[in-house]
Amino acid sequence: MRAVVIRAFGGTGVLEIADVAVPEVGPRQVLIRVAAATVNPVDLATRAGALTDAGLLPAREVIGIGWDAAGVVEATGDEVTGFHPGDRVIGMSDRLDVPLGTQADHVVLDADALAHVPASIGLVEAATLPLSGLTAAQALDALALEPGGTLLVTGAAGAVGGFAVELAAARGLRVVATASAQDETLVRKLGAEVFVPRGARLGEAVRGLMPGGADAAIDAAALGAEALDAVRSGGAFAALVGGAEPRPLRGTRVFNHWIRSDGKRLAELVTLVESGTITLRVAEAMPLDRVAEAHERLARGGLRGRLVLVP
Numbered sequence: 558m559r560a561v562v563i564r565a566f567g568g569t570g571v572l573e574i575a576d577v578a579v580p581e582v583g584p585r586q587v588l589i590r591v592a593a594a595t596v597n598p599v600d601l602a603t604r605a606g607a608l609t610d611a612g613l614l615p616a617r618e619v620i621g622i623g624w625d626a627a628g629v630v631e632a633t634g635d636e637v638t639g640f641h642p643g644d645r646v647i648g649m650s651d652r653l654d655v656p657l658g659t660q661a662d663h664v665v666l667d668a669d670a671l672a673h674v675p676a677s678i679g680l681v682e683a684a685t686l687p688l689s690g691l692t693a694a695q696a697l698d699a700l701a702l703e704p705g706g707t708l709l710v711t712g713a714a715g716a717v718g719g720f721a722v723e724l725a726a727a728r729g730l731r732v733v734a735t736a737s738a739q740d741e742t743l744v745r746k747l748g749a750e751v752f753v754p755r756g757a758r759l760g761e762a763v764r765g766l767m768p769g770g771a772d773a774a775i776d777a778a779a780l781g782a783e784a785l786d787a788v789r790s791g792g793a794f795a796a797l798v799g800g801a802e803p804r805p806l807r808g809t810r811v812f813n814h815w816i817r818s819d820g821k822r823l824a825e826l827v828t829l830v831e832s833g834t835i836t837l838r839v840a841e842a843m844p845l846d847r848v849a850e851a852h853e854r855l856a857r858g859g860l861r862g863r864l865v866l867v868p
Contacts, residue, residue, distance in 0.1 A: 559868065560661035561622040561848050566606030569849035572622070580657055580665045582634040587668050589628040589646060593684035593842065594659040596851045596864045597624055603653070604852065611799060614653045622848075623660030623866075625649035625687035627680040637668045645674040647827070649687040651818040660848060662868045670818035672827050682837040683827075685716065685863040688816060690826045690835070693720035693775070696795040696814040697728070700773045704729030709763060709771040709787050712778030713749060714740035716838070716863050717797060721775045722747040723835045733763055733771055733787075735778070743861065747836070760786030776801070785809060838862030 558579050563571045582588040599608075600622050608614040630644040640646065648671035650659065657664065674683045702708060708725045712718040713734035725732050726748025734749035741752045753762045759780065764770050770789035778784075779801040785794055793810040796802035805811040829835045840862035843851055851864045 558662035559845060560657050561845065562619050563604055563622065564619055566604065566609065569852045571604060572849050572852065574846055577657065579663050582632050582665050584635040585637060585668050586634040586665050587630055587637060587640050587671060588632040588663060588665050589626065590631050591626045591628040591659060591661060591664055591868050592680040593865045593867050594623045594626040595684045595688065596855055596866060597688050598855065599624060601852055601856055608653060619656050621655045621658035623658030625684060626659035626664055627674060627684035640668055640671060645680060646671045647674050647683045647687050647823065648672065648820065649818055651816055660845065660866055667818065669820045671820045672824035674827065675831060678830060681842045681865050681867065682839055684865050685837050685839060686826055686830065687823055689716040690720050691819060691823060692717050692797060692814065692816045693724055694822060694826060695816065696775050696797065697721060697724055699812065699814060700793045700795055702730055702773055707731045707733065707767050707771040709774040709784060710734045711776050711780050711784050712736065713744045714861060715777055718777035719747055719838065720835055721777060722749050727834050733767060735759060759783050763787035840864050842867050
């Protein structure tokens with residue numbers, strides 16, 4: 558089978574589509590024929606060596622690329638219940654140190670990291686949900702805001718930020734969002750009550766609209782201290798990029814949210830997609846052999862939706 562791997566760190570030229578053996582399925586695992594795999598910022602960081610430089614990923618001879626995917630179950634290991642060959646599923650691996658990622662013809666994932674995909678949702682669209690959706694949902698869970706509370710979301714037009722806006726609005730939170738001025742219509746449609754264009758003095762702008770500041774923030778754009786200034790004293794702040802968390806000034810609770818696989822939570826998000834509560838956005842579906850182009854496009858920024866590789 559084909560799989561995207563790297564054998565050295567660097568630019569997009571290090572991305573290789575290798576011919577490798579189909580991975581073996583073990584106990585409590587599922588073999589999936591991949592129909593679509595999303596390209597995420599973490600893939601670019603892995604390729605460039607940033608994760609290894611940060612001590613998060615040991616240098617290896619071969620490193621697989623790709624975290625989340627949608628596809629069809631081909632085989633299940635011992636002790637697997639609830640999944641059978643032919644089932645349409647989505648899932649992700651939260652491990653960095655793997656020889657094969659999801660950007661491949663086949664992938665093996667833990668059964669408890671998977672959720673079923675109903676026929677009403679296309680697999681290309683569904684592939685965009687696991688990493689971005691779980692990141693937003695888990696960060697929001699950790700902030701533990703009550704209905705009526707106020708939440709700042711930075712990077713609100715992006716994949717994670719967009720899910721955060723929709724999920725927060727569905728919980729009855731008042732959302733103040735920041736993004737490019739041209740994205741105001743989109744972000745308000747997602748559920749933001751208040752919009753602050755990127756480039757404004759964020760702390761002053763938010764406090765002018767929400768006296769005292771927002772109760773909490775999800776910092777999807779990695780603005781750090783600039784976003785923290787918009788949070789009230791004693792509030793909470795979720796950083797989503799390693800090393801981007803600001804100092805916990807003014808008694809704020811600052812934490813870095815690290816994504817984890819969770820099939821049960823993912824199934825709940827699928828239900829929210831079916832109900833129209835959250836929206837799946839695909840920028841473009843591309844053949845697997847255009848992975849280098851996908852990395853280049855993601856690095857340029859400005860996408861409103863995820864790039865998806867189709868084996």
